[in-house]
Amino acid sequence: MNTVTAESHVTIQPSILYFGTPVVLLSTENPDGTFNLAPMSSAWALGNVIVLGLGADGQSAQNLMSRPDVAINLPAPHQWEAVERLAPLTGRHPVPASKPAGCHYEPDKFGAAGLRPEPSEAVRPPRVAECPIQFEARAERVTLDVSGSFVIAEAVVERVHADPRIVVPGTQYVDPGAWSPLIYNFRHYFGLGAELGHSYRSQTPR
Ligand SMILES: Cc1cc2nc3c(=O)[nH]c(=O)nc-3n(C[C@H](O)[C@H](O)[C@H](O)COP(=O)(O)O)c2cc1C
Numbered sequence: 001m002n003t004v005t006a007e008s009h010v011t012i013q014p015s016i017l018y019f020g021t022p023v024v025l026l027s028t029e030n031p032d033g034t035f036n037l038a039p040m041s042s043a044w045a046l047g048n049v050i051v052l053g054l055g056a057d058g059q060s061a062q063n064l065m066s067r068p069d070v071a072i073n074l075p076a077p078h079q080w081e082a083v084e085r086l087a088p089l090t091g092r093h094p095v096p097a098s099k100p101a102g103c104h105y106e107p108d109k110f111g112a113a114g115l116r117p118e119p120s121e122a123v124r125p126p127r128v129a130e131c132p133i134q135f136e137a138r139a140e141r142v143t144l145d146v147s148g149s150f151v152i153a154e155a156v157v158e159r160v161h162a163d164p165r166i167v168v169p170g171t172q173y174v175d176p177g178a179w180s181p182l183i184y185n186f187r188h189y190f191g192l193g194a195e196l197g198h199s200y201r202s203q204t205p206r
Contacts, residue, residue, distance in 0.1 A: 014186075016186065016187065018041060018042075018184060018185070018186055018187060019185070019186070020183050020184065020185035020186070020190070021041045021042065021043065021044070021183065021184060022041065022043065022074060022181035022182060022183060022184075023039055023040070023041050023074075023075055023080075023083055023181070023182040023183070023184050023189075024039070024040055024041070024043045024050075024052075024072050024073060024074055024075075025037055025038070025039055025040075025072075025073040025074075025075060025083065025086070025115075025128050025131065026038050026039075026040055026052070026054075026060050026070055026071070026072060026073075027070065027071040027073065027117075027125035027126055027127065027128065028059075028060050028063035028064055028067065028069070028070050028125050029063055029067045029069060029124050029125050030059065030063060030091060031063075031066070034107065035109075035110070035117065035125050035126060036059050036060055036063060036091035036109055036125075037086060037091075037109035037110055037113065037115070037128070038058065038059070038060040038086065038089075038090075038091070038109070039083045039086050039087060040052065040053070040054060040060070041184035042054070043072070048156060048157045049154050049155065049156055049157070050072055050135060050137060050154075050155045050157060051152060051153070051154055051155075052064075052070075052072075052139070052152070052153040052154075052155060053145070053150050053151075053152055054150060054151050054153060055098075055149065055150055056144065056148070056149055056150055056151050057092070057096040057098045057099065057149075058090060058091075058092060058099075059090055059091035059092040060091070061142075061150075061151045061153075062092065063091075064139045064142050064151070064153050065142050065151065067124070068138045068139040068140065068142070068155075069120075069123035069124045069125055069137075069138055069139075070123065070125060070137050070138070070139055070153075070155055071120050071123060071125045071126060071127045071128070071134060071135070071136055071137070072134070072135040072137055072155065072157075073127055073128035073131035073133070073134050073135075074131055074132065074133040074134070074181055074182075075128070075130070075131050075132075075182050076131075076132055076179075076180060076181075076182060076191075077180055077181075077182045077183075077189070077190070077191030077192075079130065079131070079182065080182055080189040082113045082114055082115055082130075083113075083182065083189070084189070085112060085113045085114065086109055086112065086113045088100075088102050088103050088104065089103070089104065089105075089106040089109060089112060090103055090104070090105055090106070091105070091106065091107065091109060092105065093105045093107075110126075110128075115128050115129070115130055116128070116129040116130060117129070120136050120159075121136060121159060122136045122158045122159050123136045123137065123138065123158070127161065132162065132163040132165075132166050132179065133160070133161070133162050133163070133166070133174070133179070134160070134161040134162075135155075135157045135159070135160055135161075136157070136158050136159040136160075136161075137155035137156055137157045137158060138155060138156050138158060139153040139154065139155045140154060140155070140156050141153070141154040142154075162174060165178060166178040166179040168204055173203055173204050175204060176195070176198075176202075176204060177195060177206060180192040
């Protein structure tokens with residue numbers, strides 16, 4: 001039974017708390033030197049560090065614990081179906097019992113998604129050619145979270161690649177009007193709506 005609070009909110013027990021964060025595609029190196037690709041959305045930036053939250057039972061987490069190089073690729077909203085093709089796949093064999101029903105092993109995630117690997121410059125895993133923003137990074141600290149079920153990887157970004165169509169011409173700035181992340185909102189995919197305004201710190205006011 002839901003509890004109605006004084007503010008007329010209801011107290012609920014949702015099974016997930018994924019309140020709408022951008023999707024990234026993580027490219028990491030497998031033990032045999034091949035590359036894994038996995039969608040995730042528990043990712044955010046702290047200066048030049050991207051903090052990544054990953055299930056400890058997944059291949060991506062296993063890879064980052066041993067091989068810190070990572071390419072962090074940001075798909076655009078229209079690429080959601082390629083992302084979803086990766087959703088039931090793991091690069092881990094055998095598939096751990098803790099993975100959701102229907103999850104199966106796939107060694108060629110780029111092929112399964114229909115995405116093209118593009119060599120990175122500073123790290124070993126390839127970038128996703130179709131993604132408009134790509135970060136080459138190194139996971140310099142990988143720790144277990146408080147539950148023990150997830151790892152938190154702090155990836156220091158060494159190089160940023162951007163599609164020129166989303167860069168303000170002649171500058172180093174991403175054009176927020178030209179770029180939209182793909183948002184994972186309680187397991188549904190969205191793009192951004194129209195701009196509402198900008199921060200007082202924006203370098204790209206329009
Ligand atoms: C849009 C989307 C977002 C996801 N976000 C995360 C996440 O933030 N962390 C995570 O561990 N798994 C996340 N997953 C689930 C992983 O992609 C899934 O567990 C996958 O099997 C991991 O692959 P791997 O075992 O090869 O690393 C997400 C899946 C989708 C489709």
